[in-house]
Amino acid sequence: MSQETEFTLSELMIVAAAEAFRGDGEILVTGIGPLPRIAAGLAKLSFEPGLMMTDGEAYLTEEPVPLGVSRDEVPGFSGWMPYARVFSTLWRGQRHAMVTPVQVDRWAQGNISCLGDFAKPKVQMLGVRGFPGNSISHKNSMLIPAHSKRVFIEGEVDVVCSVGFSDERWPEGMRRPEVQFGRIVTDLCVMDFNGPDHASRVLSLHPGVSFDMVQEATGFPLLAAEGMGETPAPTAEQLEIIRRLDPRDMRAHAVKGNPPGVRQAA
Amino acid sequence: MDKRTDLSGAIASLRDGMTIGVGGWGPRRKPMALIREILRSDLKDLHVVTYGGPEVGMLCAAGKVAKVTYGFVSLDQIPLEPWYRRAREAGTFEVRELDEGMLLLGLRAAAEGVPFAPTRVGLGSAILEINPEIKTVVSPYDAGDVLLAMPALPLDVALIHVSRSDARGNTRTEGNDPYFDDLFAGAAERVIVSTEELVDSLSESDGPDARKSLFHRGVVDMVVHAPLGAHPTLSHGFYGWDMAHLKEYGATAGDAEAWADFVTKYVADGEDSYVAALGGAEAIRNLPIPVF
Incomplete structure (x- = not known):
């Protein structure tokens, strides 16, 4: 495999995000937003051919549909996945979604509902959408394009939309389902929650990023995973x-300023 | 079995305080002509149950809403419905914010005539805090298994937009996804459909066409011929959504005067005037189906 020297940060993040789906097999994969969607397609075309993807609406396609391509150019469909079937599929755990919450906390809980008091929000956002059901039913990963303490907050998220590893959320006697969390890809690093007691770990640092820079931009303590190295650069392939x-380069708008993949010294 | 009526006849059958389910999904296949007729009416204190699109914001802007039960409220390319956002931040209506799947379960429970649906969805999340009326239940088969009991969501009336209908209430719905129109119909005491095309009889369809029926005529109470009646939302097989118009509407958010101007320009004088203000029927029929 040849190494390409010129690549953008968003392309590095796509390659790192695709790794989240390695080993998933024959499940429905849902990448919400341009980078997660390209990442899911890359995983399917590179190493996880069993992944099931939709055309962005109700049909399954074996060839991932490029972003912004007209339906007339799609060669054909392999199956039907209306929302009713999406729910029955996700409730049996046969799905992996990659999402972008506005807040994430040390327990891997995510918030997209609102900021402030729920009864009279300071900032109304999207609502809980499918996060409660997704997070209790199947594996989820996250992609965060601007790693900061405003996203990775110190306390608990304002509205717990996706469930995580907080003991307080599971009263005694309640059978606790096994929460499955994949990884978080940010503009600085790759993280997971597989440290002791589900502590958050940095798995790899993007080129030119130090562990201290990541910790400085995170509101809760991080561990360096054993063997923490540099996030692999994309190959030419x-x-x-x-x-x-992504023929129209929508990925160029996913990270502010579309910086190069190798961070330049400040 | 002639269920035909017009917009005013349909909306005159509604009462203040009713629980009204709205079919479709976000900016897709919403019965907007019926919604506009509600905007023209004196109705108030409505409880709207929906996978919400512009109908939620418009009803909020017009002060028609006491409560909204939703899986989301979004215009897709405008991710956050602008008037809904303003109304939420002003705290002007009661909110029942549900996981998208919980709304499905509540409608299905109502359609099946049972008081609740057991589910794991919502456990461990903020759902039980932000919806204090929702309770848990212990499995009668396993005392260690606590489930969320999603209450049934019975509707006084469901408003659903279809592609074709006949006078008896046989319907056909084009499009790739039925969404949950069938559950809204099943959960409702009464169903009012608005239809792009009204035909004499759908009794001679072939099988594939008959399969486009999402619910049988036995649940349909009223049929309203409302061509272009889903505009500015998408009507599969007829026209795409009108993002330019939705942006013009969204720009009025929070501004009572701008909203009043919008209503005067488009809504107040009826559907013929609405279509004319948008540049005519042809302009709407030419709106492209969006690409994802």
Whole structure:
């Protein structure tokens, strides 16, 4: 595999995000937003052919649909996945979603509902949407394009939309389902919650980023995973697939300023 | 079995304080002509149950809403419905914010005539805090298994937009996804459909066409011929959503005077005037189906 020297941060993040789906097999994969969607397509075309993807609406396609491509150009459909079937699929755990919450806390809980008091929100956001059901039923990963203490907050998220590993959320005697969490890909690093007692760990740092920079931008303590290294650069083959999945370069708008993948010294 | 009526006849059958389910999904296949007729009416204190699109914000803007039960309220390319956002932040209506799947379960329980649906969805999340009326239940088969009991969501009336209907209330719905129109119909005491096309009889369809019926005529009470009646939302097989118009509407958010101007310009004088103000029927029929 040849190494490409020129790549953007969003392309690095796509490659790191695709790794979240490794080993998933024959499940429905839902990447919400451009980078997660390209990442899911990259995983399917590179190493997880069993992944099931939709055209963004109600049909399954074996060839991932490139972003912004007209329905007339889609060669055909392999199956039907209306919302009713999405729910029955996700409730049996046969799905992996990658999402972008506005707040994330040390217990892997995410918030997209609102900021402030729920009864009279300071900022109304999207509402809980499918997060409660998704997070209790199947594996979830996150993609955060601007790693900061405003996202990775010190306390608990204002509205717990997706469930995580907080003991206080599970009263005694209640059978606690096993929460499955994949990874978080940010503009600084790759993280998971597989430390002791589900502590958050940094798995790899993007080129030019130090652990201290990540900790400084995170409101809760992080661990360095054993063998924490540098996030792998995209290969030429991976970049070729990414360009095919995103011919209009929508990924250029996903990270502010569309910086290069190797961070320049300040 | 002639269930035909017009917009005013349909909306005159509604009462203040009713629980009204609205079919469709976000900015897709919403019965907007019926919603506009509600805007023209004196109705108030409504409880709206929906996978919400512009109908929620418009009813909020017009002060028609006492309570909203929703899985989301979004215009898709405008992720946060602008008037809904303003109304939420002003705290002007009662909110029942549900996981998208819980709304499905509540409608299905109502359709099945049972008081609740057991589910794991919502456990461990803020759902039980932000909806204090929702309770848990212990499995009668396993005392260690606590489930959320999603209460049934019975509707006084459901408003549903379809592609074709006949006078008896046989309907056809084009599109890739039925969404949950069938559950809204099943959960409702009465169903009012608005239809793009009204035909004499749908009794001679072939099988594939008949399969486009999402619910049988036995649940349909009123049929309203409302061509272009889903505008500015998408009507599969007829026209795409009108994002330019939705942006114009969204720009009035929080501004009572701008909203009043919007109502005067588009809504106040009826559907013929509405279509004319938008540049005519052809302009609406040419709206492209969006690409994702």
